[in-house]
Amino acid sequence: MAYDLKGRRVWVAGHRGMVGGAVVRRLATEGGEVITAGRDALDLVEQTEVRDWMAEARPDAIVLAAAKVGGIKANNDFPVDFLYQNLMIEANILNAAHQNDVGRVLFLGSSCIYPKLAPQPIAEDSLLTGPLEPTNEWYAIAKIAGIRLTQAYRRQHGRDWISAMPTNLYGPGDNYDLNSSHVLPALLRKFHEAKVSGAKTVTVWGSGTPLREFLHCDDLADALVFLLKEYSGHDHVNVGSGSEVTIRELAETIARVVGYEADLVFDATKPDGTPRKLMDSSKLHALGWNRVRGLEDGVRSTYAAALEAGTL
Numbered sequence: 001m002a003y004d005l006k007g008r009r010v011w012v013a014g015h016r017g018m019v020g021g022a023v024v025r026r027l028a029t030e031g032g033e034v035i036t037a038g039r040d041a042l043d044l045v046e047q048t049e050v051r052d053w054m055a056e057a058r059p060d061a062i063v064l065a066a067a068k069v070g071g072i073k074a075n076n077d078f079p080v081d082f083l084y085q086n087l088m089i090e091a092n093i094l095n096a097a098h099q100n101d102v103g104r105v106l107f108l109g110s111s112c113i114y115p116k117l118a119p120q121p122i123a124e125d126s127l128l129t130g131p132l133e134p135t136n137e138w139y140a141i142a143k144i145a146g147i148r149l150t151q152a153y154r155r156q157h158g159r160d161w162i163s164a165m166p167t168n169l170y171g172p173g174d175n176y177d178l179n180s181s182h183v184l185p186a187l188l189r190k191f192h193e194a195k196v197s198g199a200k201t202v203t204v205w206g207s208g209t210p211l212r213e214f215l216h217c218d219d220l221a222d223a224l225v226f227l228l229k230e231y232s233g234h235d236h237v238n239v240g241s242g243s244e245v246t247i248r249e250l251a252e253t254i255a256r257v258v259g260y261e262a263d264l265v266f267d268a269t270k271p272d273g274t275p276r277k278l279m280d281s282s283k284l285h286a287l288g289w290n291r292v293r294g295l296e297d298g299v300r301s302t303y304a305a306a307l308e309a310g311t312l
């Protein structure tokens with residue numbers, strides 16, 4: 001299977017997000033036409049807007065990177081937003097894509113679709129084998145519905161649509177708001193601000209013991225374009241970096257990158273979430289993709305980009 005992107009109109013849904021932005025950058029060298037829609041022009045939660053926009057724009061392929069996303073606190077605090085908005089976005093886009101005969105769709109999920117206590121590393125067939133992590137089950141259920149809807153179009157209508165499940169992501173264009181961000185940008189901000197103010201401590205939520213696997217969004221984008229071109233199949237494909245760190249180790253890495261030593265204070269009033277979430281990415285490797293940068297290098301360039309953009 002090889003899908004040539006040359007001359008194709010590819011809609012990156014969610015281009016203003018970190019992942020969508022990375023996919024737009026990566027697609028620039030593929031010889032196709034990248035199309036996007038601003039939030040003021042198109043509300044993805046509204047079915048008729050999506051239908052009308054798609055009928056007009058007529059993409060050949062879609063990378064479905066649009067989603068309501070956030071870290072552990074936002075997921076826990078806003079269950080309706082994470083479940084409803086994500087269900088609507090994916091249902092509207094997939095339905096309109098079918099009506100407009102879009103040949104290729106790549107749907108993006110998340111590693112939180114897997115059971116809280118799934119055997120590690122987590123293989124694709126762990127899906128729906130046990131209870132979910134409660135802090136993000138709303139988001140997870142929406143994403144599981146998206147995988148199944150993608151598969152259903154494949155099965156009922158013969159659509160060559162696929163899904164990929166990325167691990168925890170970071171990189172340029174991330175959200176640095178401490179209430180809604182993921183851990184990596186949050187700790188970059190906290191260490192940067194401690195350095196600026198000379199604070200002696202940095203607060204880390206939870207116990208610092210959970211393990212997380214981090215992947216740079218540009219590595220993800222490279223893997224996604226690879227899958228778009230090379231993969232056709234019913235089953236979703238994990239996309240991870242293969243290496244994991246504890247949250248304490250992540251904080252220590254970020255301290256080195258920022259160049260500031262501070263005592264870590266662990267805030268036990270905040271949740272740890274799932275204890276471990278390492279993806280088994282052997283299926284992706286067997287397909288032929290394995291190009292991952294190291295965490296410290298990735299954090300270093302991300303910090304530099306945030307400083308340059310004035311985000312920090």
Ligand code: GFB
Pocket residue numbers: 070071072073075110111112135136139140167168169180181182183184186187203204205206210212247270271272273274
């Ligand atoms: O990145 P994060 O918010 O999401 O948190 P999840 C990862 C771990 O870092 C948790 C800890 O154990 C947090 O308690 N942590 C420590 C912090 N300090 C901080 C901090 O200042 N901010 C944040 N945010 N965390 C998300 C899901 O889970 O993973 C989403 O909620 C999504 O649905 C995403 O799937 C990939 O890894 O726990």
